[in-house]
Amino acid sequence: CHGPYESSGVVQYRTFRLQGLQALRARGHQCVMEETREWNTVELVVNGELVFSCDTKQLEFGDGKLDPVCIEAVNAVEDAY
DSSP states (O other), X not given: OBOOEEETTEEEOOOGGGXXXXXXXXXXXXXXXXXXXXXXXXXXXXXXXXXXXXXXXXXOSSXXXXXXXXXXXXXXXXXXX
């Protein structure tokens, strides 16, 4: 789940910062992006259980390989199994 966040004075849903989380697909996980009304929020849910949450602006742009928050998120998903 991801909520809208402010950038350049405009609040809207954006997925730029979520691109690094696509690493989950590369590891064989199914990813479903759902919009939520909670501003600045990213939540990862596995089998109905919240396993990771962060502020959207904590995620860096890019493939996620060097983003420590993205690495933490991927590890949280993998540990949920």
